[in-house]
Amino acid sequence: MKSLDELAKIRENRREALKIREGIPSATEKAHVMMCGGAGCISSKCTDVVDAMKESLSKNGIADQVQIILTGCMGPCDMGPVAIVYPDATFYRRLKPKDAEAIVEEHIMKGNMVQRLLYRSPGAKEPTPKVDDIDLFAKQKKIVLRNNFYIDPTSIEDYIANNGYAALGKALVEMKPEGIIEEVKKSGLRGRGGAGFSSGMKWGFTANAKGTPKYVVCNGDEGDPGAFMDRSVLEGDPHSVIEGMAICGRAIGAEQGYIYVRAEYPLAIERLDYAIKKAREYGLLGNDIFGAGFNFDIEIRIGAGAFVCGEETALLKSIEGKRGEPRPRPPFPANAGVWGKPTVLNNVETWANIPEIILKGADWYAAIGTEKSKGTKIFALAGRINNTGIVEVPMGTTLREIVFEIGGGIPRKKQFKAVQTGGPSGGCIPAEHLDTPIDYESLGEIGSMMGSGGMIVMDEDTCMVDIAKFFLDFVVDESCGKCSPCRIGTKRMYEIIDRISNGEGREGDIELLIELANTIESTALCGLGQTAPNPVLSTIRYFRNEYEEHIKDKKCACNVCEFKE
Amino acid sequence: MINLTIDNQKVAIEEGSTILDAAQIVGAKIPTLCYLKEINVIGACRICMVEVQGARTFVPACVAPVAEGMVVRTNTPSVIKARKLVLELILSDHPMECLTCVRNQNCELQTLAEEFGISEIRFDGAKTEYPIDDSSPALIRDPRKCVLCRRCISVCTNVQTVQALAAENRGFDTLIAPAFNDKLADMECVQCGQCSLVCPTGAIVEKDDVDKVWAALADPKKHVLVQTAPATRVQLGEAVGAEPGSIFTGQMVAGLRRLGFDKVFDTDFTADLTILEEGNELLQRVTQGGTLPMITSCSPGWIKFCEHFYPDLLDHLSTCKSPQQMFGALAKTYYAKKEGVDPADIYSVSIMPCTAKKYECQRPEMFSSGYQDVDVVLTSRELGRMFKQAGLDCSNLPEEEYDAPLGISTGAGEIFGASGGVMEAALRTVYEVVTGQTLESVDFEVCRGLTGVKEATVQVGDLPVKVAITNGLGNARKVLDKIRAGEADYHFIEVMTCPGGCIGGGGSPIPTNTNIRLKRIDATYTEDERMVLRKSHENPAVTALYEEFLEKPLGHKSHKLLHTHYTPRGVNK
């Protein structure tokens, strides 16, 4: 790729070919079926539906007039397999292979939507056929997942059609490195990997750090159980990450990037690998990109799988092929990252924001969200909630909106009890805080955190002691074992909670838990230990009575804990 | 310079220093456990936490760099409470076996518990349960007592470059052990014991052979004799409570006699002998075109290291046994015959600053007298314990002399204990033997000191002799890689396994650190200067030995008793 014109030409041509996805009927093609190929839909056998559909298309002799494309996760995974049929933008759900014929013969060939496969809002009589009208999507704002409804993740030209690589072109041709950093700073973008540090500042530190070469790293370790936001981006829109990293490379003066992906994500690795190859082919990675004298390339590193490898210093060690164990900071990666060289390390979701910020400008971005938290955030909804899956909402959306409006509330008319945000070491937030507009600060104030965006909903049947034990069990397992407070302290906390949940709790156990929790938070080496006590502290803060019941009355009101005789 | 405030005291310190460094200046003592200056700076134990204004959490003083305007508090009630809880947690996963532990009263964990005033441990949960590894003849690993400070890993990996130890598993189950949980005896571990020297607790200790010696002493049939390594005389004082750098030769000899040894001999004697054999071997190789550079072979950890990692360079090793093993072989042949003792009745004990010597004396090559040449090796630490067990207040014993003939030595033998000493001793002899002239000054200063790799060229007659001296196996590697690459044009290289040489050996009194090593080195050269004879070839007992028994250096008997061969071992994984 040698010029913006060249890119524009590809964009225009491809747009023309994809007009049908913008709702404009085509003379040569009858339909584009965007079949969700995310993990959820794969496990509900969307590929069987695809096969059936292909068979039906051939049978009807229109195979060459319909494209079927496997996209990244569309969000409402519990309704999977889901699909969108263009040009009508009709949203279908819970597809079975046997439904394929109806979609082909009724919808695609005759223009009659298949009513029984359409989405219906809870309580509504009439279905909502068009994807844009669906309440579930209407409340969301898609910046990071901007492409998941529209593009074929294996097509670089699809990506380009939707303005892909235009930001890189702009950054290389029209902007100065300092200007790029300034723009990212001004946008207010903060790291989506958990800590919420200003990305622009991080880039600035790295740009100013002594030492060369410099590196750009993408953290795609995504170890939080149940989280798959990053996976959805990597599988659904790999070029957005590549483009973001290349822009950063220009900004900080790096020529090499690494994307660290966990081995459990083979499809993400495959898609990324392919995307990197294509980007090289198109001259969007490699030498003298956009004729701007800028070289940049990316390698994939496959993670060993431990949760703690997602912690930045551990991840950097792991990239170097060593045991992935955190080390004390400073030095921060900005000064001493991969091979001791200045390194920017950002999360997948953070990277995917970058092209939009550069293209549309910091002011556009900064207008979305709250005072201190800008843009959108993807959450993975799980637990006792009607619509599980992933959602992308503007910062500042309240928990209530997410749980009850987008998430569709609690199944089986049960009462909401709490929502745990932030992954295994986030806190449990009770109903009284449901109207909290979510951003980094507000979640912290109520004893939880943004984390990477896990959101687990609990109903009245959930025992909070049991839940705290569950999360603690996870961190005890995942502690790397390097520092004493985390290695031994979390184990002791688990043992205490375990005895409480067995009916063997002792007077003073709650206070002992709090003492341990406070000390672990303030002395552990890395974020894992420093946040590990959150589930316990927050459940004690909001549900202390349940602990007391277990200890004093040997009673579990939810009948979850089994007491020893 | 960085300016900061610690406990309301202003302090200025160089950039890059840690809070711990700065605190020392203002006299604020911050407790540490995993930290070991220059060796292990990883911030793992979290005992050294301090409060830094504006920081979200407490900060580990041992790794946290100072910053301009930093405000540090080292002893607020909350930080003290946090440290105490961290220690309580560590202790909650520790066997409370102080009364039966080798490190009782010399254990950093125990000291911390005492200093913190720990009076109760409120956690009664699971404890680390891994089996004790006593496979090695030199060392015992007890993972139950391990606090996972990783000093041993650092020293083994960074200083010795053996990489025998690593962290395995994770979380509560983390274990510091040989890779793949092999036994220490079955892998590349060179038994140097540096790990036992840095371990703050009793998790890696020397194998205690004191009872074997007591049993031999109690056996009236046994003729029990003892040799003491050069370095032991500048170490034993420390082992019984004297200041580092104390010279303890006469007291040690007196103490050994009171313990009941039939003869108290000196490894310095065979150190002198080594110089004659090795010096002649070097001359032979130089004049007859043998493999050069020739490398010393008196350090058994080094031998094992070479066998594992540089088996292709084994020809470079001198074939001389170590002084300990030369002594062993002579004790049960020459001495036995001279004294009219049945060698089967001789029990030969050796006092060494070294754990690897325990391994060496069991090697199959070390039975050339027809018996195990050295029956048992005690480290300086063990002899210190024997003295204590016997109620001997050695510091106040009148000094005594070694027995003849195997106790007669020169200053050259003495300095074997310090890095560069073997080289210096060799130069003193080779120079005079080759040139026939008397050395004006016997002090080869270039050989001395703690520098990792020392190089020098010494003019011996017409020949400029190029030598190198390394201490610590990581430094040996540097020179060996040069040899491999064909870039080393040395004639002679001295390699010592342990940093500083034997005075810093793995069996030395604890603590052993740079400062203490320097003091022991000073003491060593002081002792050398005090000797009347300072060149090995002037040792009359050695001359007599050749006349009466060996005939000549590198002769037939020497070959049989004093020289050996090596076994390429390679690396398992």
Ligand SMILES: Cc1cc2nc3c(=O)[nH]c(=O)nc-3n(C[C@H](O)[C@H](O)[C@H](O)COP(=O)(O)O)c2cc1C
């Ligand atoms: C135990 C632990 C696990 C983490 N796992 C991840 C992860 O899976 N993905 C991620 O992006 N960040 C993870 N982080 C956060 C990273 O350390 C780092 O802050 C982040 O990747 C920086 O990128 P950002 O600034 O874009 O958020 C983890 C942190 C901790 C302490």
Ligand code: SF4
């Ligand atoms: S806090 Fe836990 S995970 Fe982090 S370094 Fe310490 S032991 Fe390892």
Ligand code: SF4
């Ligand atoms: S290692 Fe230290 S604390 Fe542990 S039993 Fe031995 S002396 Fe006691």
Ligand code: SF4
């Ligand atoms: S004895 Fe030496 S080689 Fe063996 S583990 Fe200890 S430090 Fe490493």
Ligand code: SF4
């Ligand atoms: S064996 Fe000793 S030195 Fe090694 S980690 Fe354990 S306590 Fe530390």
Ligand code: FES
């Ligand atoms: S995987 Fe299809 S909607 Fe999430």
Ligand code: FES
């Ligand atoms: S001494 Fe500082 S963390 Fe261990």
